[in-house]
Amino acid sequence: MHEELRLDNQLCFKIYSASRLIGQAYRQLLEPLGLTYPQYLVMLVLWEQDNLTVGEIGQRLMLDTNTLTPLLQRMENDGLIVRTRGIADGRKTLVSLNKKGRRLEEQARELPASLTALWQDGSVNEEQLRNLTAVLDTISERLR
Numbered sequence: 001m002h003e004e005l006r007l008d009n010q011l012c013f014k015i016y017s018a019s020r021l022i023g024q025a026y027r028q029l030l031e032p033l034g035l036t037y038p039q040y041l042v043m044l045v046l047w048e049q050d051n052l053t054v055g056e057i058g059q060r061l062m063l064d065t066n067t068l069t070p071l072l073q074r075m076e077n078d079g080l081i082v083r084t085r086g087i088a089d090g091r092k093t094l095v096s097l098n099k100k101g102r103r104l105e106e107q108a109r110e111l112p113a114s115l116t117a118l119w120q121d122g123s124v125n126e127e128q129l130r131n132l133t134a135v136l137d138t139i140s141e142r143l144r
Contacts, residue, residue: 015136022115029114033107034078038071040108043097046081047105051096054083080104 007013026037035043045060046052052060058068072095075081080101084094116129 025115025118026111029111033104035104035108039075039080040111042068042071042075043080043101043104043108046095046097046101051094053092053094055092057095075101 003009023037026040030037030040033040041061042057045057054065054068054072057063057072058065061068072081072083076083079098082096082098084096085092
């Protein structure tokens with residue numbers, strides 16, 4: 001077997017595995033808030049900037065409208081967001097937070113620290129996390 005083709009030597013698999021494990025950890029942390037991980041990502045976008053179109057949210061999360069629309073419908077049914085047709089362009093749907101969605105931001109403030117605490121046993125420090133984030137940002141930027 002070619003060493004470069006071993007699964008454990010694939011950067012893509014290491015990123016994929018870490019992403020899945022982080023997603024599982026987030027699922028446990030998000031359960032008390034009544035959010036799924038994809039819903040949490042939408043909420044993060046809207047907490048940064050409210051009143052975005054479905055397309056703008058999709059661009060930010062790198063999700064197709066077909067994937068995002070059912071997710072937003074569930075979030076609207078759960079009372080987290082409101083979807084309205086755009087005034088200038090009726091083909092666009094605006095997404096905004098309602099009171100429940102805004103209140104949830106305060107409850108979610110500790111989630112990133114809670115997640116980091118799960119793996120910080122002294123073996124991973126803040127500088128390593130910053131470096132990892134910078135490398136992943138560079139890879140993502142180059143692949144877009």
